[in-house]
Amino acid sequence: MSxxxxxxSIQEHIRVYLMxxxxxxxxxxxxxxxxxxxxxxxxxxxxxLIIASVKASLVAxxxxxxxxxxxxxxxxxxxxxxxxFIMIFLPLISYTDSAGTHVPWVDGQ
Amino acid sequence: MSSSSNNHDHHEENFIQKYIFSVDHxxxxxxxxxxSLLFLLFGFxxxxxxxWQLAYPGTEIPIVGFIFGESGVLxxxxxxxxxxxxxxxxxxxxxxxxxxxxxxxxxxxxxIGAIDMAFPKLNAASYWTYFVGGVIMISSFFMPxxxxxxxxxxxxxxxxxENGQTIWLISMIFLITxxxxxxxxxxxxxxQLRAPGLTWMRLPIFTWAQFVTSxxxxxxxxxxxxxxxxxLMDRVxxxxxxxxxxxxxxxxxxxxxxxxxxxxxQHLFWFLAHxxxxxxxxxxxxxxxxxxxxxxxxxxxxxxxxxxxxVFLGFISFIVWAHHMFLTGMGQAMSAFFQTTTMIISIxxxxxxxxxxxxxxxxxxRFNTPMLFALAFLPMFGIGGLTGLPLGLAASDIYLxxxxxxxxxxxxxxxxxxxxxxxxxxxxxxxxxxxxxxxEMLGKLHFWPSLIFMxxxxxxxxxxxxxxxxxxxxxxxxxxxxxxxxxEWNEFMSISAFCLGLAxxxxxxxIIMSLYSxxxxxxNPWDSTTVEWAAPSPPVGHGNFDGPINVxxxxxxxxxxxxxxxxxxxxxx
Amino acid sequence: MEIPYSIEEREDTGLINxxxxxxxxxxxxxMLFGGLFSAxxxxxxxxxxxxxxxxxxxxxxxxxxxxxxxxISSSVSMVMAWASLKLKDFSKYKxxxxxxxxxxxxxxxxxxxxYTSKFSHDIFPSTSNFMAIYFTLxxxxxxxxxxxxxxxxxxxxxxxxxxxxxxxxxxTNRIEALGLYWHFVDLxxxxxxxxxxxx
Numbered sequence: 001m002s003x004x005x006x007x008x009s010i011q012e013h014i015r016v017y018l019m020x021x022x023x024x025x026x027x028x029x030x031x032x033x034x035x036x037x038x039x040x041x042x043x044x045x046x047x048x049l050i051i052a053s054v055k056a057s058l059v060a061x062x063x064x065x066x067x068x069x070x071x072x073x074x075x076x077x078x079x080x081x082x083x084x085f086i087m088i089f090l091p092l093i094s095y096t097d098s099a100g101t102h103v104p105w106v107d108g109q
Numbered sequence: 110m111s112s113s114s115n116n117h118d119h120h121e122e123n124f125i126q127k128y129i130f131s132v133d134h135x136x137x138x139x140x141x142x143x144x145s146l147l148f149l150l151f152g153f154x155x156x157x158x159x160x161w162q163l164a165y166p167g168t169e170i171p172i173v174g175f176i177f178g179e180s181g182v183l184x185x186x187x188x189x190x191x192x193x194x195x196x197x198x199x200x201x202x203x204x205x206x207x208x209x210x211x212x213x214x215x216x217x218x219x220x221i222g223a224i225d226m227a228f229p230k231l232n233a234a235s236y237w238t239y240f241v242g243g244v245i246m247i248s249s250f251f252m253p254x255x256x257x258x259x260x261x262x263x264x265x266x267x268x269x270x271e272n273g274q275t276i277w278l279i280s281m282i283f284l285i286t287x288x289x290x291x292x293x294x295x296x297x298x299x300x301q302l303r304a305p306g307l308t309w310m311r312l313p314i315f316t317w318a319q320f321v322t323s324x325x326x327x328x329x330x331x332x333x334x335x336x337x338x339x340x341l342m343d344r345v346x347x348x349x350x351x352x353x354x355x356x357x358x359x360x361x362x363x364x365x366x367x368x369x370x371x372x373x374x375q376h377l378f379w380f381l382a383h384x385x386x387x388x389x390x391x392x393x394x395x396x397x398x399x400x401x402x403x404x405x406x407x408x409x410x411x412x413x414x415x416x417x418x419x420v421f422l423g424f425i426s427f428i429v430w431a432h433h434m435f436l437t438g439m440g441q442a443m444s445a446f447f448q449t450t451t452m453i454i455s456i457x458x459x460x461x462x463x464x465x466x467x468x469x470x471x472x473x474x475r476f477n478t479p480m481l482f483a484l485a486f487l488p489m490f491g492i493g494g495l496t497g498l499p500l501g502l503a504a505s506d507i508y509l510x511x512x513x514x515x516x517x518x519x520x521x522x523x524x525x526x527x528x529x530x531x532x533x534x535x536x537x538x539x540x541x542x543x544x545x546x547x548x549e550m551l552g553k554l555h556f557w558p559s560l561i562f563m564x565x566x567x568x569x570x571x572x573x574x575x576x577x578x579x580x581x582x583x584x585x586x587x588x589x590x591x592x593x594x595x596x597e598w599n600e601f602m603s604i605s606a607f608c609l610g611l612a613x614x615x616x617x618x619x620i621i622m623s624l625y626s627x628x629x630x631x632x633n634p635w636d637s638t639t640v641e642w643a644a645p646s647p648p649v650g651h652g653n654f655d656g657p658i659n660v661x662x663x664x665x666x667x668x669x670x671x672x673x674x675x676x677x678x679x680x681x682x
Numbered sequence: 683m684e685i686p687y688s689i690e691e692r693e694d695t696g697l698i699n700x701x702x703x704x705x706x707x708x709x710x711x712x713m714l715f716g717g718l719f720s721a722x723x724x725x726x727x728x729x730x731x732x733x734x735x736x737x738x739x740x741x742x743x744x745x746x747x748x749x750x751x752x753x754i755s756s757s758v759s760m761v762m763a764w765a766s767l768k769l770k771d772f773s774k775y776k777x778x779x780x781x782x783x784x785x786x787x788x789x790x791x792x793x794x795x796x797y798t799s800k801f802s803h804d805i806f807p808s809t810s811n812f813m814a815i816y817f818t819l820x821x822x823x824x825x826x827x828x829x830x831x832x833x834x835x836x837x838x839x840x841x842x843x844x845x846x847x848x849x850x851x852x853x854t855n856r857i858e859a860l861g862l863y864w865h866f867v868d869l870x871x872x873x874x875x876x877x878x879x880x881x
């Protein structure tokens with residue numbers, strides 16, 4: 001995409017940007033409406049995160065041009081995402097692993 | 110995002126533009142070098158005061174005793190301050206800036222044949238952010254509250270209530286930002302500005318080490334920044350991110366919202382601080398690799414396995430951090446997991462160290478000062494690494510945790526390990542930086558006492574640690590019966606430490622003397638193969654090289670059969 | 683002295699310096715906000731049941747929904763500003779950049795009213811752990827908005843025309859890097875909005 005500088009292709013991009021804008025607006029409304037649906041907490045979290053991820057992918061893919069980005073950047077981001085999940089989940093697993101044993105300061109006793 | 114317009118190039122620069130607010134990577138590298146060496150000296154002095162207290166508890170500190178009040182005796186809180194600041198200064202203001210800021214800045218562009226870093230202004234910003242962070246950190250000694258007292262790890266809830274922590278946190282945010290800017294710059298420089306022909310597998314070990322190190326800094330430092338912001342909120346805005354409910358202090362329940370988690374800090378802290386260990390060691394391994402290849406006059410053994418090991422080491426260093434937390438009530442499954450990853454991470458370290466040892470085999474070794482330091486690095490780092498294994502195993506860690514054994518272990522990695530490698534690097538690249546050679550005689554006078562006294566300090570720590578002496582006692586363990594058998598070592602270690610300080614005098618003299626009256630160095634005084642030796646010594650102002658650079662060979666083509674010279678520089682066809 | 687590959691792409695990587703640089707910076711930002719999100723999850727699990735939901739219900743969903751739309755609009759106008767530069771249309775660029783600036787100012791104003799309404803109800807970061815993480819996350823995000831606004835102002839003020847005239851390619855690249863940063867700030871908000879206001 002960044003290699004292609006012709007006028008037509010840019011105008012084509014602009015059309016895509018506006019469509020993405022529309023999709024983002026619709027998804028925002030859906031997120032808010034979905035939060036009023038009576039579901040269990042875990043289902044609600046799941047739903048909200050799914051919608052947020054779709055929105056985020058739209059922004060990253062089209063506004064930030066990630067879908068046509070160079071391999072170097074994609075691999076750096078994949079590495080980052082991997083460590084991101086490591087950082088989120090390993091402490092969490094450590095916490096749940098120890099919660100059955102004896103961690104008074106986390107239980108607030 | 111640099112915008113250097115053409116009319117800036119040719120006007121005369123005054124002193125301030127040239128040496129203070131310079132955007133030249135060489136000047137910034139030297140600025141980093143001088144500042145961090147001064148911080149290392151300062152951190153060492155803090156330790157010397159602590160060691161006096163440990164050897165002769167309750168007696169007056171000689172020379173500087175007046176700082177600590179009327180009696181000149183160190184109070185326990187002051188001892189804690191010194192301990193916390195010694196760790197912080199040595200790691201964040203001393204070694205990392207020296208290894209990454211100074212060596213990385215100065216050498217990476219030279220080794221890849223580039224005219225400067227990719228973002229020269231960002232580079233200057235990185236140095237000045239570091240400088241401000243350093244000034245803030247030092248200023249905390251003069252604040253009414255005093256300097257931070259909660260160790261360099263700053264574990265809450267203690268750190269949230271101890272004096273001096275706010276300044277520590279603000280300073281850390283500056284230092285982290287500085288590291289981020291610097292390491293971003295190094296990555297972009299290595300990816301984008303390599304000279305024609307310099308493919309990835311032709312990059313020298315040192316540049317590879319800087320590349321991996323920079324990734325560690327970019328991805329591991331931000332979580333600590335987040336944690337520092339949260340601890341700052343705990344202290345300033347009264348939140349309780351890290352404060353549990355029902356916290357009792359001095360017999361009273363503390364009035365905070367509660368239900369926070371002290372363990373959260375430990376996770377976020379060690380998520381940085383374990384990769385940080387590899388930030389400390391990787392540049393050192395890179396420097397030692399360069400010097401070994403050069404002074405054995407043969408290609409480094411297992412170049413590719415060393416590179417792959419470094420990358421793997423960097424990668425897996427993100428998944429081992431909780432081996433610092435075996436005693437926090439973590440369950441057996443997770444302990445087993447982190448214990449396994451910790452054992453796995455020792456494999457690439459051993460691969461690298463073994464390759465270095467094998468590189469010595471059959472070489473005609475030149476025993477000059479840089480080589481002596483590099484050679485000493487190998488067994489010292491080996492001791493440091495091997496003594497780490499019992500700490501990585503959950504069962505033995507229960508006994509050894511927070512004893513002097515731990516102190517001995519990581520100091521062997523960092524002090525006679527990394528610092529020796531950094532000394533080696535200074536002796537090795539000094540001719541390139543200044544155009545003058547350093548004195549070999551003074552260099553050896555620096556090396557031998559340093560080697561002896563380093564071991565004099567840290568070897569007895571294993572003995573004390575195995576006897577169960579805790580690392581945080583202001584009296585060195587006098588009040589504990591189980592420590593009485595090993596207390597006589599305290600005096601021995603302290604005297605070694607003071608002698609180690611004296612042993613640095615030849616080094617300082619050497620730098621100053623060589624700068625003024627050293628022997629003139631040629632372009633390539635060590636007959637080396639890597640690209641930095643293609644530049645004049647010292648490299649020319651903006652632009653480094655006096656001609657375009659092309660790279661034709663892999664990094665270490667020494668003693669190629671049927672060649673006239675015993676080395677084949679990368680930059681010569 | 684001109685650093686190579688500031689304007690034209692390097693052949694083997696296909697990248698210019700500023701683009702790689704800003705992406706690595708964004709990678710570090712992912713980890714920065716990741717640390718705070720990790721704190722959010724940790725604290726939510728450790729909190730008494732219902733505590734986070736209770737305090738979250740004190741937040742104003744309408745205000746946040748408007749803010750989400752405002753920020754998405756600013757993202758679109760930012761990318762349009764960049765596309766206008768690609769089409770060599772500087773006056774259109776000025777218009778879109780102006781809209782982006784207006785949107786970010788509006789975002790900050792709404793944020794200000796949100797904060798002050800909390801303070802007037804005696805809700806502070808120290809009130810509960812949810813409020814602590816709410817103020818920290820949105821505060822840090824607000825600082826990012828502020829940083830973006832300062833850079834945008836630099837590229838909006840009259841000096842920008844001179845920069846554009848001198849080096850149009852370089853100027854376009856700088857706007858692209860700024861845009862990447864801005865979209866990332868938008869992206870963080872896309873996650874902050876459901877996590878803080880709706881869950």
